Amino acid sequence: MKAHEGMYIGGRWRPARGQDTIAVVNPADEQVIGHVPAGTAEDVDAAVHAARAAFPGWAATPPAGRAARIAALRDVLAARKDEIAETVTAELGSPPPLSQAVHAGVPVLVAGSYAELAASYSFEEELGNSTVLLEPVGVVGAITPWNYPLHQIVAKVAPALAAGCTVVLKPAEDTPLTAQLFAEAVEEAGLPDGVFNLVTGLGPVAGQALAEHEGVDLVSFTGSTAVGRQIGATAGAAVKRVALELGGKSANVILPGADLAKAVNVGVANVMSNSGQTCSAWTRMLVDAERYEEAVALAAAAVAKYVPGERVGPLVNAKQQARVRGYIEKGVAEGARLVAGGPEAPRERGYYVSPTVLADVTPEMTVAQEEIFGPVLCVLRYEDTEDALRIANGTVYGLAGAVWAADDAEAVAFARRMDTGQVDINGGRFNPLAPFGGYKQSGVGRELGPHGLAEYLQTKSLQF
């Protein structure tokens, strides 16, 4: 695994200003696989200047020209899929099939969708006696987490580029090698110098310097609610645009007429995928009292197929492993019934956590309220549909969810009453164009598709 010693700024790899580095660890075997520079405020400043200098030229590039560059970027990502998948497996620990299909595959889809949108989007509209121009916001500061290292980069950078913005990216400390590969892809795709810049580093140092930099017009952040709140406050004080994609505690609502086995199996797969490190995971399964025990048994049987080290990878680092094991212990201490897994580490080496099912979880328990971010499913019992709705909506989050019913109309009627940004109806499929983002404390703004593009535009109206 090759690690760059510098930052990608202004179209070339430049030495970092400081001496400090960050060790990158493979969470499956705890071995150090490389080092990247820990950026300082000076590196961030150089990157923001490069992005500012590139902005007028990129903003003035006709949409078809921007589309062509994004299409070239998509092609490079597609051509380097194996290398991307291997890198994600090495620094995140995800099993190779997941790395191939999701971590390397989805960014190709998303970049492709923005190549098409850049070419077809209406950057001008007529409104009565006005012409409304949709113009790029300016320089974007993108701060991304480690759980979908390339997807989260592409979900910010591709729409920003399509809009005509330039970007400085500060990726997560745990997964900087994937970000360096992305910078290589940008270079190979022939994007003009300074349109995309990368500064690796620590959140409270490089991340904070980027969020606070006066040359940044919009901060797009994905990560924890605590940091999101801080970034929102910083952006608010500077009257800067901000997009926040934060946590979730989504509900998988299984209504009485639903196909129970299918709903439970798909629900378990959703939670166990990526070792449970998915902000939109349906970590609370809601089942009616009559079929509750049957659902719990089905969930326990389904989870048994997720063998650590085979179908399910480790968590990203020791801190996350300890945090998730702590949540399992807390769930049991507060009265939940352990029906699969448990707090003990399933393997001697690597940051693994046993895929776990907690039954008899009640809505006020910590495990039903807080984001666990690990392979832990909570099964809750509801009395009737109103009770199910109350439980589904009864957290500070509102990112995603699922509803299963006898037919789509019944599921849709329920989904309309959910306080959440995305709902899968009877096992609906992933759509890379569907707006993704949260209600309530799950965030501000939307990513993906035309709604994701609109985040990076500001309007100017001309009256005639």
Ligand code: NAD
């Ligand atoms: P985090 O919020 O600390 O990190 C996310 C990104 O923000 C990283 O790039 C980090 O370097 C940066 N960052 C950290 N502090 C910063 C600051 N003061 N200013 C600017 N940038 C800063 O998340 P974490 O500690 O890696 O994970 C903790 C928890 O967050 C997880 O357990 C999970 O609940 C949640 N999380 C959510 C998502 C999501 O997709 N919504 C992703 C990762 C983590």
